[in-house]
Amino acid sequence: MKLTTDHIQQSNTKLKKEHQRKFDFLAESLDQRGLDVSELIQKIKDLQIAIPSWALGAGGTRFGRFSGAGEPATLIHKIQDVGILHALNKSNNAVSLHIPWDTPQDYEAIKQIADEVQIGFDAVNSNTFQDQAGQLQSYKYGSLANSEQAVRDLAVQHNKEVIEIGKKLGSKALTVWLADGASFPGQHSLRKALQNTYSSLQEIYKDLPEDWKMLVEYKPYEPNFYSTVIQDWGTSFLLANKLGPKAFTLVDLGHHLPNTNIEQIVATLMTEKKLGGFHFNDSKYGDDDLTVGSIKPYQLFLIFHELIRGFDETENPPLSWMIDASHNLKDPLEDLLQSVEAIKISYAQALLVDQKALESAQESHDVTAAQDILQDAYRTDVRPLLAEAIRQSGGAISAIDAYRNLNVREQLIKERGKSSKASGL
Ligand code: AOS
Numbered sequence: 245m246k247l248t249t250d251h252i253q254q255s256n257t258k259l260k261k262e263h264q265r266k267f268d269f270l271a272e273s274l275d276q277r278g279l280d281v282s283e284l285i286q287k288i289k290d291l292q293i294a295i296p297s298w299a300l301g302a303g304g305t306r307f308g309r310f311s312g313a314g315e316p317a318t319l320i321h322k323i324q325d326v327g328i329l330h331a332l333n334k335s336n337n338a339v340s341l342h343i344p345w346d347t348p349q350d351y352e353a354i355k356q357i358a359d360e361v362q363i364g365f366d367a368v369n370s371n372t373f374q375d376q377a378g379q380l381q382s383y384k385y386g387s388l389a390n391s392e393q394a395v396r397d398l399a400v401q402h403n404k405e406v407i408e409i410g411k412k413l414g415s416k417a418l419t420v421w422l423a424d425g426a427s428f429p430g431q432h433s434l435r436k437a438l439q440n441t442y443s444s445l446q447e448i449y450k451d452l453p454e455d456w457k458m459l460v461e462y463k464p465y466e467p468n469f470y471s472t473v474i475q476d477w478g479t480s481f482l483l484a485n486k487l488g489p490k491a492f493t494l495v496d497l498g499h500h501l502p503n504t505n506i507e508q509i510v511a512t513l514m515t516e517k518k519l520g521g522f523h524f525n526d527s528k529y530g531d532d533d534l535t536v537g538s539i540k541p542y543q544l545f546l547i548f549h550e551l552i553r554g555f556d557e558t559e560n561p562p563l564s565w566m567i568d569a570s571h572n573l574k575d576p577l578e579d580l581l582q583s584v585e586a587i588k589i590s591y592a593q594a595l596l597v598d599q600k601a602l603e604s605a606q607e608s609h610d611v612t613a614a615q616d617i618l619q620d621a622y623r624t625d626v627r628p629l630l631a632e633a634i635r636q637s638g639g640a641i642s643a644i645d646a647y648r649n650l651n652v653r654e655q656l657i658k659e660r661g662k663s664s665k666a667s668g669l
């Protein structure tokens with residue numbers, strides 16, 4: 245299954261007139277507000293978000309997993325799926341692999357297939373939260389933080405192998421997410437666990453190529469429920485600072501206690517040039533991994549607002565943009581199309597903020613005006629702008645409509661079979 249430009253153009257014909265009408269109306273009003281519409285379109289086109297390999301199949305909960313049909317069963321299938329997304333929205337030009345779930349057999353073949361669908365390889369993810377068949381040491385009581393040297397060595401070795409795999413594929417970042425922690429007070433020494441984590445990460449850092457980043461993810465709880473070693477942005481930031489200039493903090497939107505001010509964390513990390521990237525998703529309670537923008541779209545907008553200011557005012561290096569969402573109700577590809585759209589909508593809205601007016605409102609303590617300026621941007625329906633950017637890039641005016649009209653899932657089921665299941669989570 246490969247979507248061609250012809251397929252997409254054909255699906256655009258029906259929507260074109262109505263799209264043009266909406267776009268012209270919006271473009272005129274943006275123009276009147278003094279915004280450069282073609283510059284906005286270019287910025288929206290340029291934002292590319294990596295798709296995690298583990299989001300392409302239906303995710304499960306600890307109670308069960310209801311697989312969809314025609315899921316990708318192999319790495320080749322996963323790359324094809326990302327190729328389908330990218331053909332539709334021209335916004336996902338990379339995949340983020342999880343090792344060992346996605347360890348390639350034949351690197352040249354994999355790279356060629358990815359090349360054909362214009363997909364590159366974003367951050368590679370290591371996995372020391374599960375034991376693999378035949379593994380000599382167990383991660384049951386932790387990996388990089390484990391009190392046993394032999395277990396730490398194994399986990400360090402695995403991360404080094406992940407770097408080697410990433411090098412062969414052209415990745416430029418290693419994402420480390422650790423489940424390490426304790427479920428009961430007294431289970432382990434909090435200080436030793438942190439020290440062990442730091443020294444293990446130092447070992448891995450030594451193998452990190454010059455042009456790579458190490459992204460250190462934090463998370464307050466789960467699977468451990470009393471203490472997680474890298475529990476918050478402060479701990480990740482501390483480790484990244486101690487490790488060196490190639491280490492950064494990765495912000496997964498779902499990894500915060502309820503009501504945490506994530507945009508403030510983003511602002512602080514950018515000021516310190518230590519924001520490495522994102523795992524986008526949405527949540528109401530915890531690490532819910534719901535579709536981006538489905539619960540708190542205003543928060544997402546505020547995060548993008550901080551990012552845009554940060555890009556202008558700080559020297560934070562370019563970010564890794566990744567999604568980390570997976571759930572068990574929707575078709576995963578439709579879900580990802582919605583997530584990508586939500587990210588780009590927030591970005592486009594944040595680009596509309598009148599920065600000069602906001603700054604002067606802030607300086608004169610005009611709180612009412614400051615709020616209005618932000619909300620004016622947030623309440624603008626930028627969807628026609630987004631659709632135009634994607635259409636100009638050769639994608640679909642409405643990605644979900646095209647996906648459905650072109651019977652993509654039906655064709656995948658025909659090719660892969662009804663009971664094809666994704667590996668991994
Ligand atoms: C786990 O909660 C983290 O969000 C990870 O980034 C990610 O979901 C995991 O590596 C995929 O298994």
Ligand code: ZN
Pocket residue numbers: 421461496523568
């Ligand atoms: Zn994550």
Ligand code: ZN
Pocket residue numbers: 463496498499531568
């Ligand atoms: Zn998570």
Ligand code: ZN
Pocket residue numbers: 496498499525531532533568
């Ligand atoms: Zn999550």
